[in-house]
Amino acid sequence: MSKAQTFGEFIMDRQAEFPFVSGQLTRLLTDIGVAAKIVNQQVNRAGLTSILGASGNTNIQNEQQQKLDVFADDTFMRILSAGKSVCGIGSEEREDFVLCGESGEGRTGKYIVLIDPLDGSSNIDVNVSIGTIFSIVRRITPMGEPLSEADFLQPGTAQVAAGYILYGSSTMLLCTTGSGVNGFTLDPAVGEFFLSHPAMTFPNRGNTYSINDAVKAKSNSATQAFVDGCREAVDAGFRGRYIGSLVADFHRNLIHGGIYLYPSTTDKPQGKLRLLYECAPLAWIAEQAGGLAVDDSGRIMDKVPESLHDRSPYYVGIRHLVEGLQACRLAPEDAYVANDPAAASGGEHLH
Numbered sequence: 001m002s003k004a005q006t007f008g009e010f011i012m013d014r015q016a017e018f019p020f021v022s023g024q025l026t027r028l029l030t031d032i033g034v035a036a037k038i039v040n041q042q043v044n045r046a047g048l049t050s051i052l053g054a055s056g057n058t059n060i061q062n063e064q065q066q067k068l069d070v071f072a073d074d075t076f077m078r079i080l081s082a083g084k085s086v087c088g089i090g091s092e093e094r095e096d097f098v099l100c101g102e103s104g105e106g107r108t109g110k111y112i113v114l115i116d117p118l119d120g121s122s123n124i125d126v127n128v129s130i131g132t133i134f135s136i137v138r139r140i141t142p143m144g145e146p147l148s149e150a151d152f153l154q155p156g157t158a159q160v161a162a163g164y165i166l167y168g169s170s171t172m173l174l175c176t177t178g179s180g181v182n183g184f185t186l187d188p189a190v191g192e193f194f195l196s197h198p199a200m201t202f203p204n205r206g207n208t209y210s211i212n213d214a215v216k217a218k219s220n221s222a223t224q225a226f227v228d229g230c231r232e233a234v235d236a237g238f239r240g241r242y243i244g245s246l247v248a249d250f251h252r253n254l255i256h257g258g259i260y261l262y263p264s265t266t267d268k269p270q271g272k273l274r275l276l277y278e279c280a281p282l283a284w285i286a287e288q289a290g291g292l293a294v295d296d297s298g299r300i301m302d303k304v305p306e307s308l309h310d311r312s313p314y315y316v317g318i319r320h321l322v323e324g325l326q327a328c329r330l331a332p333e334d335a336y337v338a339n340d341p342a343a344a345s346g347g348e349h350l351h
């Protein structure tokens, strides 16, 4: 009987695939797994300790910080900065990036980590799934010199690894380094992530759309036409599912086939989600799994951030539904027929 591969064994075996391998990325990904296990342990006990509830502080997003937010941010910061692989960390919870290394200027270490330590934390108190999202890029500044903000403001195409941890009915870690998406499930009895979902891809078709109904009414015309079309296709099995926790919604749509929309709206022209910490890493996962991730004009992976906390309209998921949304943008006068394969897969007029 074969033994399931652990996350650590998997990345060690794949190490040879990483260009200019030095073992630093392997060490970094291993550290992410360790931090995830520590956070998971607290997430699973949140109701039992005083860690539940608001910390009394607000973060850079002017959002009420939950105690678990702070714990998760501190844990990933501590574990990742202790390794020799990391020169800098940008966190969705912190206004400025953190420079690592003995000099505290990021002169050593090959990689930069962008992280949303605990996304969906407004769901903590009601015991709904939450997640961690991570993105890894190489430093641009030569080794030995202090990092600058430009090292952090790289497009999604510069990522060397990206993924998420979903603290759900089970705890899963999904990761890509550019050769597909692999899913690992935590066995709490032994404290290891085991390869449970090799080579994950979206199914060929899907019929789930995820959008906050209150946001839809304020959204752009293409989003409204697309969602109205999905709602018309109930008889064809189309259904709305929205958890309000991006990682959980994304993961369900990856497994069952669906699209998540957080659109530009009249009051938030740039939408709500953060380009560096949420949109870009999940965009790479989506593309590696055969899906698409776009904003109101093009591919998320090509967007170059202007600042650490840029937001972006975000539409991500199974290819035929994202293309269906794009068709609504190109032909707003046409009603979107969700269940019409031609309407969705009409690649001929899509860029």
Ligand code: P6P
Residues within 6 Å of the ligand: 119, 120, 121, 122, 212, 244, 245, 246, 247, 249, 272, 273
């Ligand atoms: P709304 C959580 O704050 C988050 O960033 C995502 O996890 C989630 O999908 C979205 O915001 C929920 O936003 O406006 O629908 O509550």
